Amino acid sequence: MSLPELKCFDYIAIERPRISSRRIKARYVLGIDGEEKGYELVHSYRERIPKIEAFAKLMSIVPAINYGLFTPEIRFEFTLDSRDMRFFEDMMRVTARDIFVNRIANPSEFLRPEFVPKEIKPEMAEPMAKLTPEGIEEEEIDFEPDYSRCAVMLSGGKESLLTYGLMKELGCEVYPFFYNESGAHWRVAVPAYRWFEKNEPNTRKVWSNADRLYTFIERNMRILHGVGRRKRAEVYPIRLFFFEGYAFAFLPLLYKYSIGDLLFGNEYDDPRSYEPFHGIEHYNATYDQSQDFELYMTRWFAERGLKIRQWSAVRPLTGLIVERILHSRYPELFVLQRSCHSVHREGDDYVPCGTCFKCNGILTFLLANGINPRLIKYRDWHIVTLPERLRKGLVRLDRDELEHSLYLIKRRFPNFPLDGKPHWYVEMVHFDGKSSRIDAIPREFREKLYSIFEGYTRGYAYLKGNKWVRITREEAVSGALGKEKEN
Secondary structure (H helix, E strand, C coil): CCCCHHCCEEEEEECCECCCCCCEEEEEEEEEEEEEEEEEEEECCCCCCCCCCCHHHHHHHHHHHHHCCCCEEEEEEEEEEEECCCCCCCCHHHHHHHHHHHHHCCCCCCCHHHCCCCCCHHHHHHCEEEEEEEEEEEEEEEECCCCEEEEEEEEEHHHHHHHHHHHHCCCEEEEEEEEECCCCCHHHHHHHHHHHHHHCCCEEEEEECHHHHHHHHHCCCECCCCCCCCCCCCCCCCCCCHHHHHHHHHHHHHHHEEEEEEEEECCCCCCHCCCCCCCCCCCCCCHHHHHHHHHHHHHHHHHCCCCCCCCCCCCCCHHHHHHHHHHCCHHHCCCCCCCCCEEECCCCCECCCCCCHHHHHHHHHHHHHHCHHHHHHHCHHHHCCCCHHHHCCCCCCHHHHHHHHHHHHHHCCCCCCCCCCHHHHHHCCEEEECCCCCCCCCHHHHHHHHHHHHHCCCEEEEEEEEEEEEECHHHHHCCCCCCHHCC
C-alpha cells in the first residue's frame, strides 16, 4: 500500500473543460482539511481550433497524473472514454514509482526531511488515488493521419532543433510546435521561436498556464517547502510527467492539419543505468522521455483511432554526436540553442547561465567537438571554470559519454586538466533492446536518417548484454539482427 504520511489532499477534482474557438479551460479544485482551493488551467490558441471535447479532457487531466501518491481520490467531473481512463491509470502508476524513487526516497531539496521514509518497500510506490469519473462513455474520433506531415516539439534545445533540420531535409512537411507553459522553460525557447516565426510558415504556438498550475498544487503540499522560491533549482519539486501535456495541447492542431507523426527530441540514454531501487522499477525520472513511453503512446494513439506515431529521430545518437551534426550541417539552427536550467535575459536576448548541470554537459560536448562555445552565448569564464565544476560532479551525462568526451577534449587541448577514457562506441549510432530499439524509427525514414548520421559517426553499435558489438548498416536499416548478435 502507499505511504499514508504522504497524503496532502482529501481529493483533487477537475471540473468539466470549457471550449471556445481559441481557448480551452478547466478548473482544478484541491480539497484540503475540509476546505477547497481552486485554480483554472488555460490553453490558448492563435487560430480557430476544432471543438473536440475528448481532446479538451485529455489535455486537462494530464497534470493530475503526477499526484496519485498524495491524494486518496482524483475526481473527474465529466465522463471519460475507457481508453483515456486506461491511459491515465497506466501513466499514474508508472509516474508514482518514478516520483517515489526520485523525489521521495531520494529526496529533492523541496521535501521536508521528516517525510523521507526510513524503510523502503515496493508497495510504498503505488498510488493511493482512486479515480472517480462521472461515468465511462465511448467518444469516437474520426481522423485520417497524413504521414508526409510531421510535428516537431521545439524546446530550443539541441535535440529538437536537430530533429527539425533532419525532417525538413528528408522532405517531410514539418510543423514546428512551441509550447509556452508560462514557466522558465519558455525563456529557453524564445531565441528559436523568434527565428522560426520569421522563417517557417508552419510554426505554431500554444500558450498555457500549466507551469503555474503545477506550482499552485505543489505549494499546497504540506510535505514540501520552498516551492517557487528557488530561482536556480535544477529539478521540479514533484512533477515528472508533463511532456505528453505538451503534446495533448496540440491535439486540436494535429487534427486540423492531419499530421501523422509527432516527434520529440529525446536523446539516447544508456539502459544500464535503469537499476531497480529496493525492488521498484523506475526510469530515473524520465519515463515520459523514454522509448518505452513513445511505443506506449504510438499503440495508444492507434487504439484511440488517431493512428499518430510518436517517436524520436535522434534517439540512436549521443549528445556528443547531436552537437556535431547540428553545428556542421545546420549552423543557422545551432546558434539558436539554449540548453540551460537558468536562461536569463540580457538586452533583447536570452543567454545561458553557463554553470548549471545542463550547461556543463553542453560545454563538454562543444569542446570535445572543437566547437566554439561563444557561438551560443557562453562566456570565457564559463569555459575556464568548467573543469572545476566537472570535478565536483556537477554534470548529468552517461558515464561512458562523459569519459569519452573528456578524452577528446584532452586530445584537442593537452593543457585541459581532466583526463578521460576512450569508449569507441560513443561516436557510433546506438541501438539496444530498451532505450533505442532497432525498429523504432518508421521504416520510410530509417535509411535516409542513417545516411546522414554516417557522415558524423563511426558505424553502428548494439548493446548485447553488458557489451557493445558492431552491427552492419543493413542490420540497422532492416530492423532485425542475426541470431548470434541477439543472443
